[in-house]
Amino acid sequence: MTTSDLTLPQADTDTDTEPKPKDDRGSRRRRMVGAGKQLHAGPVTYVVLTVFSLVSLAPLLWTAIAASRDNTRLAQTPPPLWFGANLFKNMQAAWDEVGLGTAMLNSTLVAGAITVSTVLFSTLAGFAFAKLRFRFSSALLLLTIGTMMIPPQLAVVPLYLWMADLGWSNQLQTVILPTLVTAFGTFFMRQYLVQALPSELIEAARVDGANSLRVVWHVVFPAARPAMAVLGLLTFVFAWNDFLWPIIALNQQNPTVQVALNGLGTGYVPDQAVIMAGALLGTLPLLIAFLLFGKQIVGGIMNGAIKG
């Protein structure tokens, strides 16, 4: 065992605010080792993080509790703090009353189509911005980033009118088309490919006589695969949760999950337990995705945040 191994467990008991003795060699060393991200968390850190985690999870947990109760019990004080027996009955009611089955299918189709197309086109555009030289490329990249500043509210009135003209009201392509590719996705892939795709690899393929499509297929896609997976997850979450445009474009007869939940919330169903069951069902697919891919989604958001 080396000395640094010995000092680390000591550092574990450190707290954020505890003053450290100045001439203690162990402490000096701990500071040096602990500089920056190497610093070990103390018990206070764990306590505070636990509190924040509870705040993060409690509303979801309580949704499940409320969804397993009945309406009269929910209206009483104190609110129920443990599960009842009505979960499946309430889920069945929510499923039937706002057509959650159709909504789930629609959301899957919409989010799936948006995800596939966004990942594909963002990778292509991201590759162009990261590795290819062309006129106005930096200005166009700036424009791409700039489009993120435009609120979606600014487009909905004309989109609504055009879709009505085309006879596309209440149809899924209305929701899919405007999000076929996003500025965020393009920028995200660009940031990733700048570093993850060595220019020599492209040049080597070029020297071998590969045309651009071949380079994309044999060099870019393999190099981009991890980022494509993460962008896919982020896009799916975004598309599943999108609210403003689907609510305007679709009605209760052909809803996405969010439109159906809006219907639940704005008074079609007076039963609170059923509403909670619907909220739980509508979130369940994403929560499962989070259980499975949480690490990748976290990594994706953190990677997307670093600008280079």
Place this chain on the structure above:
Amino acid sequence: MTSSKQALAHPAPSAETAPGDQPGAVRGAQGRGKPPTGPGSWRSRLYRWDMKASPYAFITPFFLVFGAFGLVPLLYTGWYSLHSVQLSSLDNQTWVGLENYKNLWSSDFFWNALKNTFTIGLISTVPQLLLALGIAHLLNYKLRGSTLWRVVMLTPYATSVAAATLVFTLLYSWDGGMINWLLHFVGVDPINWRESDWGGQFAVSSIVIWRWTGYNALIYLAAMQAIPSDLYESAALDGANRWQQFRHVTIPMLRPTILFTVVVSTIGATQLFGEPLLFGGSKGGSEHQYQTLGLYMYDQGWIIGNLGKASAIAWSMFLILLIVAAVNMLINRRLRKSQ
């Protein structure tokens, strides 16, 4: 005689593709009988054309989608804002000039919505970013199960506006709601969150804070991990304690990221729509207590049915955003100069 480029070009593609779809095969079929330099120059011309055109081909889908569903509608929204467009008779659009704007800017509800957007934006963004900064600082320590903490903090992000708001509406309900029940333990009388002015705004903000704090914390965490550790080492050698290190090393190094999150959250706040809609209907509470600009637009356009006025609201939002962006830039330039 072939060019050196061609000599290199042939073997590699044939190694991994069927002969039929090699570029070389096509060239061979077309170039048979021509002088040897002919196919070479055709090929290299094709190659040069490919090199020039493909970047544009790759970015075209984005700009097509943005043009068709972002830029053109943006301009049309401006156009429709000068017309009377009623939901009940979409084909009957008449020019009204600036009537919609006059109408809008003399309406108390517009200024009320603008004020609400501002206050809700402020009380949701500031605590959210401060909390995120603190959480990121804690997550930046060497933690047991560090990934698990991060995933847990991000879970609210996976919850949709609709689902989250439905839950919080019940938590905030006046009788039997969890929050009033918890408050009675500390001796606070039940608060009618949905009907009171600041109560409704606070409740709506809390939903935003709950959903986005973890997300922002991860962005800060990423930036913190990019700070070179020798900065902390030298600060530590100078005798700075952890709080001083946080204030004098972490915060200054995070300034670009903080600015980024402020801008993104501000944009998010101006678009706030789903939370107040589900919490208190399209009026944002019985007395418009928490009707934001986004909600006001929806209410005027699709509940009342005046799409021309809704367009005017949208363009007013756009103008406000531009002003905010300009002010932001000015402040930033000032700050940079003063340093």
